[in-house]
Amino acid sequence: MSKETITKIEIEKAATSKINDVDFNNLSFGSIFSDHMFVCDYKNGSWQTPKIIPYQKLMLDPSARVFHYGQAVFEGMKAYKDDEDGIWLFRPDENFLRINKSSKRLAIPEFPEEYFFDGLNTLLKLDNKWIKKGFGNSLYIRPFVIATEAGVSASPSSEYKFMIICSPAQSYYGGEVRVKIADHYSRAASGGFGFAKAAGNYAGQFYPTNIAKEEGFQQVIWTDANTHEYLEEAGTMNVFFRIGDKLVTCPISDRILDGVTRKSVITMAKDLNIEVEVRPIKVAEVLEANKNGTLKEIFGSGTAAVINPIAGFGYKGDKWELPKIENSYAKKIKEAIMDIQYNKAEDKFGWRIKVD
Template sequence: MATLTKNDIKITRTETSKISSIDFNNLAFGQVFSDHMLTCDYKDGKWHKPEVVPYGPITLDPSSKIFHYGQSIFEGMKAYKDNNGDRFLFRPMDNVKRLNLSAKRLAIPELPEDYFMEGLKALLDVDQDWIPTNEGSSLYIRPYVFATGNGFHASPADAYKFIIATAPSGAYFSGKVNVLIEEQYSRSANGGVGFAKAGGNYAGQFYPTQLAKDKGYQQVIWTDDTTHEYIEEAGAMNVFVRINDTLLTSPVSDRILDGITRKSILQLAEAEGIKTEVRKVKVSELVEASKNGSLKEMFGAGTAAVISPISGFGFRGDDFEIPEQDQSFASQLKNRIVAIQTNKAEDPFGWRVKL
């Protein structure tokens, strides 16, 4: 039972809303921010009560440990509004639990679940008009925690800040992407923090991704850190491969994020009668399947894009095109997930949470 409710949360409203200046018909992803944010501080050995305040800059001491030792974790989720104006979240408790899983791995104090959920509800009550109703749009929600404690000593901080900021957003990707299979750089390693949503995981991806872009690709397919024989993730997303009529994805591990969209796709595919296999997929298997015509689809899966089709991949100087399918698994599964998220279809899984 929650010890905190949204009615317990102090709310300080902005004096002037900027919502009238926003063109909701032309929203980029994560570039426009709502009027308010939730903040909550950890100090003196405990999390203090969250509050909703106007969105704006924060002040940190130059010795704050976030700048020096990178204790930073985050989540990504969305809020939706249907034609009746009702508001919904998608599997929010999965985000809460994964945030705390990430926190534990980075020696950050775990956040009380009711602080997260009740704080989010209070924030979305205040900024409910910021949830778009345009097709393909949603309110992107970014909960994150970072070290604010001071000092140059290499140790966990003694103070942290939890923030939830939101951004009305359009599509993350438009169209298909062409990817390069990465064999030199690794996203993560055994025993590391690849399974956590740690900021440093993504910082380490930018340079190899830029190298791939310089070669004409939009993203990279990460391979295992030891042999580079197996595909693992697609950029910042989980990766799926369709060989003939079987949908394959890598098992989660120390190196691979347990994606909420990934889990949803597997469960939904089973319900739709699509055969799935969770197993390691060799790069050589992918190449061979492309050559013999059994590779039907590849796509990335994550909260921001939901599903992002991959049009082809590069490997050791060769490019392999993936033909378009008239009835692709990617479009079938994305349409079903989005319909559940936006209350346009029944939700037999209990994923949709009405606010």
């Protein structure tokens, strides 16, 4: 990794590895974790000595403020192994910047850059056998920070715990996805913290998503909280629409997550000579495009799947299926990004970072 190692990290290795008990051909996303985890505590006004310890349960006071006031943010990223056993990260600087942006919005102390990259680098080298070769295989990385000070007074915590845990993952395919366009519930409001990867943003989505599932959908496309006229995000992903030969996505705001994959999709699409428009998109425009046959594709973008095509959508009781396109924009862009992630293609953008 192109970061100077200057941090002293205390390392306690696991006595035995769990890796031989794992069936890497049948992984359930995010349910199995590697042998070690990175931990760093904040107290007395500063981040303490970072540690790597065996993966284990935490002990927290029942009054820890994360349980009562929701001070918790996280990131999602992946490590990839190429055919020569090289380990690569995809745009990790973006994840580091964003977790501190999220932290700042929730009054959590920002984490030092050298601690983040030295800790991640050391952890990945220690658990490198958990990163399997093969297109689609990866190690999902979950950095997160929680408020740990005991006490239920409504104020920011003075103590925090920053951690990184890792989970082996296979090629993500969730089957055909159909989405419901929201016309009542909202994901985020202007002036709020929808742009942050805060735990509470996701908790608030679960109930309306469950309602959508009862109606035959897998996810919700969220609309703006004020009017429900403008499209914003798809489930936990940024969303793109192909109208004619143009790829359209809404601009980021204080309601919308600044997705690392979203930015990569926009750049890659332009490199593939696909016209991209970043602008507000009305529900009415998408309905009209679907009616006149110019709505060709909808897809979400995010770390887990890179790109997840959407097969159909519904709105206010009506349902529509999208055409099946063999050489879709979604497929072309996804393959081009993954070729960079797995060191199978030139990285002209400087996105791929090697773990030394």
